[in-house]
Amino acid sequence: MKRLSLPAASRDRVFAAALASAIALAWVALLMWERSPYGKFLEHDGLGDSKSPYVAAFLVIGWVTMTVAMMLPTSWPLLGLFDRMTARHAGHRALMSRVVAGYLAVWTIFGIVVHIGDLELHRIVNATGWLEAHTWLIGTTTLVGAGIYQFSSLKYRCLAQCRSPFAFIASHWQGRDPKREAFALGVRHGLFCLGCCWALMVVMFAIGVGNIGWMLAIGAIMAVEKNVRWGRRISAPLGVTLITLGLMTAARGSGLA
Secondary structure (H helix, E strand, O other): OOOOOOOHHHHHHHHHHHHHHHHHHHHHHHHHHHHOOOHHHHOHHHHOOOOOHHHHHHHHHHHHHHHHHHOOHHHHHHHHHHHHHOOOOOOHHHHHHHHHHHHHHHHHHHHHHHHHHHHHHHHHHHHOHHHHHOOHHHHHHHHHHHHHHOOOHHHHHHHHHHOOHHHHHHHHOOOOOHHHHHHHHHHHHHHHHHHHHHHHHHHHHHHOOOOHHHHHHHHHHHHHHHHOOOHHHHHHHHHHHHHHHHHHHHHHHOOOO
16 A cells, blocks of 8 residues: 655644644643652652662653653754654654654663662762761752863764754664664764753752753753754853852852852
C-alpha cells in the first residue's frame, strides 16, 4: 500500500502541535505533582537518603517529566529538522521516537548520577560537623562553579553543536541503519546538550526540582542560549550573574553581609 504523505506545511504544523502538546502536558503534570501530597518527591531534599525502589521510581519519573518540560523545547529546531528530513521514510514515527528516547536517556542517566552524588554529599555533611555548620559553602560552590563553566571552552564547543542542527544531523545521520542511527543521533545530541547545560541543571537541582518558577526561568534561559540568534551573547552575563550570586551567598553565610 502506498504511504500517504502530508504537504510540508501541514506536516510541520502536525509536528509542532504534537511536540508542543507533549511539552505542555509535562508542565501540567509537574504543576499538579508539585501541588499534590506527593510534591515533596520532586525535591531532592524530599527524597532524603532512602534507597527504596519506590523513591528511585519517583526520582526517574520526575526527572524524565522535567526533562521533557525543560529540555525538549531547547531541542525543537533539531527535532523539527529531523522530522522534515525523514518525513518520507516508512518508519518515520519510530525514528523520531528513537531520537527522543536517546536524548532522554542521556538526561535520565545524568539525573540519577546527580541524585547519587547528592546523597553522598548529604552523608558527608552529616558526618562532618564543620561542613554541617557551613552548608552555605555548598550553595556558593555550586553557583560559582556554574558561573565559571559559562566561560569554558567545552561549554562553547557544545553550545556551537546545539546551535547548528543541520550540520549536526548531516554529520551523524547517513540513513544506512536508520533505527540505530536515530537512537545514536539522540544520544549524541543529548551529550552535547548535557555539555552545554549540565551546570545550570545542577543549579536547578540545588534550588529544588519541584520549584516550577525556577524551572521555567532556567528552561527559558537554556532555550534562548541554544536557539535564539543572539542567544550566545547571554552566556557571559549569565556566568557573571551566577558568580555574583555565589559570592553574595558566601557573604551572607559567613556573616560578612
